[in-house]
Amino acid sequence: MPTFLEIWLPLWACTSSALLFKYLTDPSGAKPVTTLLTLELCSLGLWAIYWMILYPSYFTPFRHLPTPPGRSWLYGNRNKFIPDNAWEDVRTVIETLPNNGLIRYYEAFSREVLLVTNIEAIKEMNSVKPFDFGHPKQVKYMLGRITSSKFNFLSEHGHKLFRKHLRPAFTVTHTKKLMPAMWKKSGEMVRIIETELQRNPETVIDFRDYIRRVMWDTSGVVMMGHDFQTLGDPDGGIRDRFAKLLAEFSGPAWIRLIMYYIDLRPILTFLSPLFMKTSLGRSLNYIRHNIWQVVAQKEDKFRKTGSLQKYDDLDITSVSVESGIFPTSELIDNGMLFLTAGPNSTGTAIEWALYELGRRPEMQKRLRSEIIDGCPVSMAADEIGPKLQSLPYLSAVCNEVIRCYPFVPLSPKVVEKDTTLLGERVPKDTAIQVAVEFFNRDTKLWGPDGDEFNPDRWLGEDASTTGGAISNFAMLSFGAGPNICIGQNQARAMLACLVAAIVRRFDIQLANAETAGKLRPAPFKKSEEGIMAKLKIVNV
Ligand code: HEM
Incomplete structure (x- = not known):
């Protein structure tokens, strides 16, 4: 059902245009x-x-649920949920506000x-009724900007097909086959740094x-069997286009804010020819054209030939072409x-790994x-x-980085159909926020040192996959349920x-140890300035 503003805005636009027309043609009428x-306006x-x-105060179906204090009608509880380092504030609220697994709070303009806040609710959302909760419009909008999916991403049916036919390309076994290519690219980067x-x-x-460069090249090889060669060519055109894509793919914050109230996707679809003329649009076209050539x-x-994998084309696109499903x-x-x-x-996870290791000789x-x-x-x-995958401490460090530094520390969801959560009636379109970093570090799930960076928790037979957590849903960095990150094996x-x-x-040795941990104000957990380091070559 359209929202009030979705009805009001077109009416207002029509009336304003009519008024302008009247003033120009017949002011007396x-x-x-x-x-x-x-x-x-009234x-x-x-x-x-x-x-x-x-x-x-009076009409929300959630009025009996606890709300953090200090809400203002204009900014809501925004002061407590600012994106940079939101999790500390979120943790304080969750731990200090008595609640039974759900807290209501308000974004700007009382959204x-x-x-x-409760792991049972996470379990219910992801394993009992996974299709009742989906991606909000903002996420679809972000994905729609980079794909040509008309700002809708995928239907439930389309999504199931996408997962079913791509799964073989993302299994642990297939990922192992791709690791030599990843290792080669890593070695190339190390050699360039050595030269410097x-x-x-x-x-x-x-x-x-x-x-950034090694990730684009590695992803190109792994995803498409194509080396973009941005490592060897730091000034090449594709590198700038990628940088633009990365910097701007989430779109202007004001559009994302308006999208909470008005679904702009039909208008944006209508305006997409104009968008394609902007510098981001041109960059997208350029990258798209490169991908089209490979495809x-x-x-x-x-x-x-009737086969690609037989000829050692093991990348994801080759597996997808062989499936014969995707146009x-x-x-x-x-x-x-x-x-x-x-x-x-993945690049951000590597930065955090270097941050932790740089501080811990x-x-x-x-x-x-x-x-x-x-x-x-x-x-x-x-x-x-493949040998790397069998090194326990390396796996433990990587797992701990992924746990402590979730790329999406607060994961937004939306209710797709009227449903219930923890026995609470939750109407369609209710906005949900999963405090990923809270669960990832919750001492009730991970033990008393849950908040510390401690790779040892992943060592030992039983702990190598669970980190000793008491729930399968304790680690949410890759999401959970039917939308769980399809690329998690590759990322690892x-x-x-x-x-x-x-x-x-x-x-x-970190050159910016004091400031490298400072977060960029954004929905993603990324350091503001990245990792600057003084390196000594180790002779092996
Ligand atoms: C450390 C690295 C990564 C992190 C932390 C991460 C995290 C996530 C998260 C949180 C989601 C959303 C899950 C949800 O909606 O519940 C997601 C989805 C997704 N990720 Fe990743 N991801 C990573 C690496 C990758 C890589 C390397 C790929 C490469 C293919 C990838 C491809 C995807 C795709 C295609 C989806 C959408 C899945 C779907 O809707 O079915 N991710 N990822």
Whole structure:
């Protein structure tokens, strides 16, 4: 059902246009239109009073649920849920406000949100009624900007097909086959850094730029069997286009804010030819064109040979082409999706790994000796990838980074159909927020040191997959349920390869230890300035 503003806004636009027309053509006949416009403005005022003042106090179905104190009708509880380091504030609220698993809070202009605080609710959302909860419009909007899916992402049926036919490409077994390629790219980055250090051993390495480039190249190889070569060509055109895509893919904050009240997707779809003329639109077209070329070559090869994997084309696009399910446009969309979803999130995890290791020389030393013992320099690239997966401390460090630094610390969801949660009636369109980082660090789930960075929790037979947590839903960095990150095995593999390659070759000392942990104000948990480090080459 359309919201009040979705009805009001077109009416107001029509009346305003009619009034302008009247003033230009027949000012004496403008009075009825002026009266109509006044009535419309009054109705907006009344709606604002109802929505921002009366609804939260008297009419919401959630009025019996606890709300954090200090709500203002204009900003809601926004002061407590600011995106930079939201989790600390969220934790304080969850721990100090008595609640039974659900807290209601208010965003700017009194947009009501249910904050899920109880692991039973997470279980119910993801395993009992997984299709009752979906992606909010903002997420679809972000995905729609990079794919041509008309700002809708995927229908439930389309999503099931997408998962079913892509799953074989993302299994642990298939990922192992892709690890030599990941390792090769990691080695290439290490060699370029080495060259920079040989020129000036005192140089401070800005890892953000290196990690971005290696992630684009690795993702290109893994996702499409195509090397974008941004590592070797730091000034190339595609690199700038990727940078633009990364910086701007989530769209302007004001559009995301308006989307809470008005679904702008039909208008944005209508305006998309204009959007494609902006510099971001042109960058997207450029990357899309590159992906199209790769896809077309693969489709051609498949038509001629009847197989791609037989010819060692193991990348995700090749597996997707072989499935015969996806039309060319969807193969390109998938490529765009993977290039947006994978490199930024995984690259950010690598930064956090370097941040933790850079501050902990003992941990770094322990990890280095495991890597050097397990993967001597003489080992062939083909063997080294799978070998890395069997190194317990490396896996433990990577798991702990993913746990402590979830890329999406607060995960927004929306209720797709009228349902219940913890016995509470929850109407369609209710906004939900899952406090991922709260669960990831909750001492009730992880033990008394749940809030500390401690890779050892992942060591030991039973702990290697659970980290000793008492619930399968305690670690939510990759989401859960039917939308759980399809690329998680690859993310872990890329993280392991890059961390191992860097730690094996360099002793890392943070040059910006004091400030590297400062977060960028954004929905993603990313450091403001990234990792700057002084490196010493380790001779192995
Ligand atoms: C450390 C790295 C990564 C993190 C933390 C991460 C996290 C996430 C999260 C939280 C979701 C949403 C889950 C939900 O809605 O419940 C997601 C979805 C997704 N991720 Fe990842 N991701 C990572 C790496 C990757 C990589 C490398 C790929 C490459 C293919 C990828 C592809 C996707 C896709 C396609 C989806 C949408 C899945 C769907 O709706 O079915 N991600 N990821």
